[in-house]
Amino acid sequence: MAGGSPVGGDPPPFFAEVPEPIEFEGLDTDNPLAFRWYDAQREVGGHTMAEQLRFAVSYWHSFAADGADMFGSGTWDRPWLDASPEDAMTAAHQKMAAAFEFMEKLGAPFMCFHDRDIAPEGSTFAETRSRLAEMGDAMAVHMERSGIRLLWGTANLFSHPRYRSGAATNPDPEVFAHAAAQVADAMELTKRLGGANYVLWGGREGYDTLLTTDYKRELEQLARFLTMAVEHKHRIGFDGPLLIEPKPFEPLKHHYDRDVATVIGFLERHDLLGEVMLNVEVNHATLAGHDAAHEVATAAALGGFCSIDANSGDDRLGWDVDRFPVSVEQMSLVMLEVLRAGGFTTGGLNFDAKLRRQSTDRVDLFHAHIGGMDTMAHALVVADELIDDETFGRLRAGRYLGWNDDLGRSILGGEVSLADLADRAAGVGAPEGRSGDQERAENLVAAVIDRVR
Numbered sequence: 225m226a227g228g229s230p231v232g233g234d235p236p237p238f239f240a241e242v243p244e245p246i247e248f249e250g251l252d253t254d255n256p257l258a259f260r261w262y263d264a265q266r267e268v269g270g271h272t273m274a275e276q277l278r279f280a281v282s283y284w285h286s287f288a289a290d291g292a293d294m295f296g297s298g299t300w301d302r303p304w305l306d307a308s309p310e311d312a313m314t315a316a317h318q319k320m321a322a323a324f325e326f327m328e329k330l331g332a333p334f335m336c337f338h339d340r341d342i343a344p345e346g347s348t349f350a351e352t353r354s355r356l357a358e359m360g361d362a363m364a365v366h367m368e369r370s371g372i373r374l375l376w377g378t379a380n381l382f383s384h385p386r387y388r389s390g391a392a393t394n395p396d397p398e399v400f401a402h403a404a405a406q407v408a409d410a411m412e413l414t415k416r417l418g419g420a421n422y423v424l425w426g427g428r429e430g431y432d433t434l435l436t437t438d439y440k441r442e443l444e445q446l447a448r449f450l451t452m453a454v455e456h457k458h459r460i461g462f463d464g465p466l467l468i469e470p471k472p473f474e475p476l477k478h479h480y481d482r483d484v485a486t487v488i489g490f491l492e493r494h495d496l497l498g499e500v501m502l503n504v505e506v507n508h509a510t511l512a513g514h515d516a517a518h519e520v521a522t523a524a525a526l527g528g529f530c531s532i533d534a535n536s537g538d539d540r541l542g543w544d545v546d547r548f549p550v551s552v553e554q555m556s557l558v559m560l561e562v563l564r565a566g567g568f569t570t571g572g573l574n575f576d577a578k579l580r581r582q583s584t585d586r587v588d589l590f591h592a593h594i595g596g597m598d599t600m601a602h603a604l605v606v607a608d609e610l611i612d613d614e615t616f617g618r619l620r621a622g623r624y625l626g627w628n629d630d631l632g633r634s635i636l637g638g639e640v641s642l643a644d645l646a647d648r649a650a651g652v653g654a655p656e657g658r659s660g661d662q663e664r665a666e667n668l669v670a671a672v673i674d675r676v677r
């Protein structure tokens with residue numbers, strides 16, 4: 225299909241074998257192109273599933289990639305990528321047509337993109353900028369027609385060779401300045417398209433060796449960059465939060481945005497928390513040695529939770545495999561923490577997930593997203609049931625009841641000293657504590673997973 229369809233013309237349907245939108249058919253369906261759990265209008269916890277889950281399709285994995293990995297070339301059937309290199313804008317328009325055809329048929333309400341996913345870099349910054357503006361215009365038309373919204377936009381500050389030593393933390397201020405210009409444009413486009421959030425993923429903000437890296441200086445550069453991004457958000461009147469997505473390593477040996485607690489400490493130190501919040505990726509959490517539920521709980525407890533990149537890792541692999549979510553138990557524990565945090569506000573569930581390289585057919589994109597959406601919808605129903613389950617609630621609350629009594633209140637109220645407590649200990653018996661009730665709680669989760677419909 226070299227040359228492709230004319231720019232602005234009607235491309236062929238790229239997903240002709242899926243002629244109609246995917247529908248909810250329930251647990252008894254044997255139709256592989258139907259939802260078993262995700263019923264957009266079903267009320268769960270006082271809101272519809274669509275409102276609670278806020279699913280987003282990621283442009284990069286699903287439409288901009290071709291299945292290449294570091295050992296071999298692309299394998300996926302993606303005809304919209306086939307325009308000749310000198311006609312990169314034709315390919316960009318075809319890709320966008322394919323993306324919106326897919327998203328309209330899938331029925332996810334949101335998408336996410338990097339600037340370079342939708343518009344190829346030009347030979348000068350001015351050309352890059354005009355290409356982004358042209359594709360932004362095209363996207364506004366697609367969004368208006370389809371009703372699909374933007375969960376977040378971001379700038380790709382890691383693919384181009386100029387970013388090999390980072391963007392904000394690059395030793396060369398010219399690279400910092402170029403990255404800043406890219407963020408300004410991407411943030412303005414995100415605002416123009418009504419984006420709910422703007423993401424900053426430090427894909428190469430880190431180092432491979434301390435021998436030639438000035439760690440302290442690079443952290444100061446990163447703080448300056450984020451501060452400038454927050455100033456820009458206010459200057460252009462963008463309402464949504466900026467989000468940082470932690471990752472501990474890969475491709476570099478050490479990344480500065482290691483995990484949620486590290487990022488929140490950094491934001492607090494530079495007075496940026498609140499303006500900048502967290503986008504937790506499940507597989508990045510597991511790479512950092514955490515459960516994803518822990519990362520959501522940490523972000524919520526420290527006042528920084530906003531959004532999730534919903535994917536999954538692999539128990540045996542120490543790298544970022546970005547599979548679609550498959551484990552209802554894992555995701556139920558994630559959604560439990562989301563509901564305990566009050567649910568999503570501007571955030572949502574972005575499928576930062578890709579097919580395996582062997583999954584070559586276009587229709588595999590549907591199977592992957594349907595499975596991911598059903599897993600998360602099932603997990604939401606389980607989490608909501610757990611929130612309402614009195615026995616489950618008592619298992620946690622019961623462990624802390626003593627803090628409601630005189631002793632607990634006087635300790636937390638700052639009314640007693642360590643010496644006071646030492647004096648008191650002489651007059652009372654040594655405490656015995658109580659069961660942690662973990663296995664009972666785990667069995668309740670299992671029972672709820674079995675029981676919900």
Ligand SMILES: [Mn+2]
Binds near residue numbers: 507508544576
């Ligand atoms: Mn990942």
